[in-house]
Amino acid sequence: MTEGETDAFARDAEAALAALASCDGYERGGLGRALDSFTDGEDAAWLLWTEWRDVGSYRRALSNYQVKMSTPLLSRALPEASGFEVLAECAPGGEPRRAGSDRTDDPAEARESAR
Secondary structure (H helix, E strand, O other), X not given: OOHHHHHHHHHHHHHHHHHXXXXXXXXXXXXXXXXXXXXXXXXXXXXXXXXXXXXXXXXXXXXXXXXXXXXHHHOOOOOOOOXXXXXXXXOOOOOOEEXXXXXXXXXXXXXXXXX
């Protein structure tokens, strides 16, 4: 990407982040760029990350009109897993603390909790 393309991409990504941040259940998020490049070109990998109150809030946010308007940017994402749950956290100098999983093997229960 040229410097101008990088600036335009960053503005588009910030707009997508703002759209996500306007949704119910959004807790925090950010935009980052990789320090290292592992490709032949000079393009860097970017990361748009968000944290949500629960998985249902995240899924409903993806249906939000403003978020859908960010689709041209979001459609450039790599075809990799995009949703993760936090299973352990660690404060500076502390010990990792495990958290329980919100996943369920029962599809009906998952649909009900997403409402």
